[in-house]
Amino acid sequence: MLGIGFVCIVYSLGVGTNTAENHPKLTWKNSGSTTNGEVTVDSNWRWTHTKGTTKNCYDGNLWSKDLCPDAATCGKNCVLEGADYSGTYGVTSSGDALTLKFVTHGSYSTNVGSRLYLLKDEKTYQIFNLNGKEFTFTVDVSNLPCGLNGALYFVNMDADGGTGRYPDNQAGAKYGTGYCDAQCPTDLKFINGIPNSDGWKPQSNDKNSGNGKYGSCCSEMDIWEANSLATAVTPHVCDQVGQTRCEGRACGENGGGDRFGSSCDPDGCDFNSWRLGNKTFWGPGLIVDTKKPVTVVTQFVGSPVTEIKRKYVQGGKVIENSYTNIEGLDKFNSISDKFCTAQKKAFGDNDSFIKHGGFRQLGQSFTKGQVLVLSLWDDHTVNMLWLDSVYPTNSKKPGADRGPCPTSSGVPADVESKNAGSSVKYSDIRFGSIDSTYK
Numbered sequence: 001m002l003g004i005g006f007v008c009i010v011y012s013l014g015v016g017t018n019t020a021e022n023h024p025k026l027t028w029k030n031s032g033s034t035t036n037g038e039v040t041v042d043s044n045w046r047w048t049h050t051k052g053t054t055k056n057c058y059d060g061n062l063w064s065k066d067l068c069p070d071a072a073t074c075g076k077n078c079v080l081e082g083a084d085y086s087g088t089y090g091v092t093s094s095g096d097a098l099t100l101k102f103v104t105h106g107s108y109s110t111n112v113g114s115r116l117y118l119l120k121d122e123k124t125y126q127i128f129n130l131n132g133k134e135f136t137f138t139v140d141v142s143n144l145p146c147g148l149n150g151a152l153y154f155v156n157m158d159a160d161g162g163t164g165r166y167p168d169n170q171a172g173a174k175y176g177t178g179y180c181d182a183q184c185p186t187d188l189k190f191i192n193g194i195p196n197s198d199g200w201k202p203q204s205n206d207k208n209s210g211n212g213k214y215g216s217c218c219s220e221m222d223i224w225e226a227n228s229l230a231t232a233v234t235p236h237v238c239d240q241v242g243q244t245r246c247e248g249r250a251c252g253e254n255g256g257g258d259r260f261g262s263s264c265d266p267d268g269c270d271f272n273s274w275r276l277g278n279k280t281f282w283g284p285g286l287i288v289d290t291k292k293p294v295t296v297v298t299q300f301v302g303s304p305v306t307e308i309k310r311k312y313v314q315g316g317k318v319i320e321n322s323y324t325n326i327e328g329l330d331k332f333n334s335i336s337d338k339f340c341t342a343q344k345k346a347f348g349d350n351d352s353f354i355k356h357g358g359f360r361q362l363g364q365s366f367t368k369g370q371v372l373v374l375s376l377w378d379d380h381t382v383n384m385l386w387l388d389s390v391y392p393t394n395s396k397k398p399g400a401d402r403g404p405c406p407t408s409s410g411v412p413a414d415v416e417s418k419n420a421g422s423s424v425k426y427s428d429i430r431f432g433s434i435d436s437t438y439k
């Protein structure tokens with residue numbers, strides 16, 4: 001047989017052997033049956049060093065000039081290391097509960113926040129299809145002040161972390177690879193199994209982070225973004241179903257382009273009770289009292305989904321979601337295409353959710369299957385003001401008022417020093433048919 005030649009570029013993102021990768025175990029309930037899951041920390045948080053030695057490939061917010069002169073060489077030189085979950089990342093689990101600490105002073109480094117994925121076995125993410133289903137969990141946000149975000153959400157990552165589509169990636173889901181979301185993040189150190197080191201620019205206000213020329217886009221269902229003062233539930237969609245790499249301005253704002261210039265909807269269609277006119281619903285001592293743990297129920301009504309409903313359960317009592325209370329906006333207490341169009345119009349926001357396909361596209365991303373993300377983060381771009389304060393900060397427009405936090409709050413340097421001991425606890429995850437998981 002003659003004639004067919006393959007040019008094989010082998011980048012080979014492998015794994016190190018300094019620390020064994022022992023995932024924290026986490027049980028959850030799938031249609032009533034207890035399921036033994038585990039979690040892995042995202043590859044971005046992991047130590048990356050040369051094979052066989054402890055020399056850093058990435059240090060602070062810079063790639064090593066020697067080891068990573070270009071992405072191909074970098075990929076050949078560098079491996080991802082196993083994680084010491086509690087010692088390095090402040091992540092601990094017990095039974096059905098997972099606790100994420102905000103700042104952890106380890107022996108080698110200071111870690112800020114974390115992002116974890118639920119696995120169904122050691123090397124495969126658990127895949128969920130939310131169409132027609134209900135997702136419930138209990139969360140304790142009492143120790144999350146202004147500027148922090150304890151987030152529980154779904155994204156269209158590959159179940160294997162990308163090893164199937166990108167054989168250069170030998171680390172896979174076991175090592176938390178393959179992240180994507182609707183912001184098309186460019187701060188990922190590896191995308192499609194290849195270091196994102198070419199054109200890497202360190203972030204001026206973040207000593208751990210930078211941005212490469214590529215980003216990683218996919219649909220995102222933010223079931224939960226919250227602290228003790230504010231909360232939002234927000235679907236985001238992309239034109240393509242599944243993880244897709246973007247480059248430069250095509251990654252939108254993160255790639256140095258226009259905010260609405262990517263293939264995804266960066267704003268989403270959010271339901272935040274405060275922003276929608278109810279300032280007595282969510283907070284310490286309020287109707288849903290954030291001083292105590294709260295059970296959060298999210299219903300994806302219809303298959304494919306056409307509506308997202310929210311309920312809270314606290315002290316044995318079911319609390320229905322608040323209704324919108326905004327002049328010129330009909331009353332809604334759930335998310336649907338109709339709500340999204342009306343809300344964007346009332347607030348004068350760009351309706352990029354509907355432009356990128358709205359619920360039709362959301363249903364398709366659910367059908368494709370999504371991975372559960374559990375995280376805790378602070379915001380080096382806009383101090384989380386979009387969630388819990390007035391943003392844009394000088395705006396008097398309806399919709400700019402999103403929460404009670406001062407516009408001066410959430411500065412990473414402040415929260416990382418003053419609120420270092422913050423944490424979030426997620427527990428009792430339940431997935432099943434509508435009305436089956438909380439009564």
Ligand SMILES: *[C@@H]1O[C@H](CO)[C@@H](O)[C@H](O)[C@H]1NC(C)=O
Pocket residue numbers: 277278279280281287320321322323324325
């Ligand atoms: C806020 O929500 C609660 C519970 O649904 C309701 O009783 C109250 O009237 C709402 N307040 C406003 C201003 O809409």
Ligand SMILES: *[C@@H]1O[C@H](CO)[C@@H](O)[C@H](O)[C@H]1NC(C)=O
Pocket residue numbers: 260261350351352355356
């Ligand atoms: C709104 O978003 C669309 C893409 O969804 C984009 O083409 C358009 O330029 C945006 N408009 C503004 C005013 O940003």
